[in-house]
Amino acid sequence: MNEDELRALMAEVDARPAPAGGCDAAALVAAGRAVARRRWVGASVLAVVAVLAVAGGGVAVSRMVGAARPAALATAAPPLSPVAPSSGFDPLVRMAALGWVPAGLPVRRTELSVGGQEYFAEPAVGRVPADVATVSLVLHRSGWQPDHPKDGDCRRGAPDGTVGNAPAYRLASPYPPGSSVGTSNCGAGLMWQYAPGSWAEVRVLPDVVQIRADTGAPVGESGASLARHMQVARRVAEHAAFGRHDPVRLPFTVSGLPAGYRLAASEMAIGQLDSVKVVGRGELLFTDGRAGRTYLRCRVTDAIYLAEYDSAITTVDGHPATFVADAPAQLQLVVSGVRGCEVSVDRRGPGGHAELTALYRTLHPVANPRDLDNWTDHPLG
């Protein structure tokens, strides 16, 4: 594609009228005033804290801003009930597991955050799925509202039988009827309470998204395809296991993160993911309590992919490496050939090459990570 072709396509998109919408200036002003007030109050509180810290030798500050060791969430004792914890999930504890899934989905991936957990079964890279592209099981944190979801989550749709004696409901798009948004995500699937107040959801994504010939908008499944995928969803739901407390296993450990970092999420993936030469991946997301985020990732592979990045190749501790600047305040360091891993550190926030290199040195791949038995269930030491 060349520049003129892209401009022509963009002009076509621009020619399409924008949907109705508009600004409620009074509401924006009210919201702006509220934010300004909170900022003023926050600044005042920080000033008081600073005074207390000076008076108290720093003890007050360290308690209030959580300068404790980063693994605070992970080291909390896991709850023994299958009920989703109201304080949020531990990102290092898997509380459910997929049972039966359709054939042809050998990759297993989990994404665990404080706000929710999602368990995926996916095809290996390069393999075209027979009918279903992805199956996933979602656990929502306690207190999640099925009729008023946030962040584009599917909402509760029509009743559709039961799952384990609990009433089950179809998935419905959270967006207004007729919207083209979200129809693919909230197609075949079910949601139900696997324990009082604890909602789970199974989603079945087909390998092909249908589009309307007249408008080009994606449409939800219908007819035989939907019926078939609803059967898949029900079977996956009935075979899912809850109340588990399995530790996340990762191909690396982390030590010595700067004070203030807290674990926010983890990802564990086993199988041929984004390349046939990658046999697994582990990732941890840390936040600093403000806007800063740091992703520490290890892809288990002997291959070197640095040429794919648009940046100069250098070395870090003798390993080939590259620094990638994707956007302002967004810097990534990728280091290849580190004990069978490609290690990457992705930082959103202030900090340059030196800080990123220091963060890289906190990540230690396990010995021979291609052997999954060597992965650790104590990634934070």
Place this chain on the structure above:
Amino acid sequence: MRSDDEAAYLEYVTVRYDWLRRCAFRLCGNWHRAEDLAQHVCVRLYVHWRKAARADTVDAYVRRMLLHAWLDEQGRGWFRRVSPVPVVPDRAARQAEVGDRLDLMAALARLAPGQRVVLVLRFWEQLGVAETAALLGCSEGTVKSQTSHGLAALGRLLPGYAEPQVEASRR
């Protein structure tokens, strides 16, 4: 905020809201998120209005706020990231013009944020290489190479326009 500042702010958001919403749509690819982004930026703009009003052009200041808000959203935990059209529609069902519009937004959504933002700024917002680099805080060389890789990636995602290009995929 003083009343005259507030009046100026009100006038600006009333006149420029639709422009802002469309800019947001170009970045995020769906109107619901664009509305959210535009409102988020307007609220922040209220807080920073005096600084924005002192900028060379308020539009440039607001565009920078929008870029940062969108990029920040991209950095949210992957678990809750909304993905309105996660799969490029079936090629076999492709319809000419309407299909291209949808395909373009879906294909843009699959690019790395850095590539996407460069393509949107250069070819949709009609900014030059130097302006884009200044806005993103990177070198002009990076803008050029991101453009090249982004176009190549789009060519792969939209086979009807494909030309042989250098591989530039990322995770």
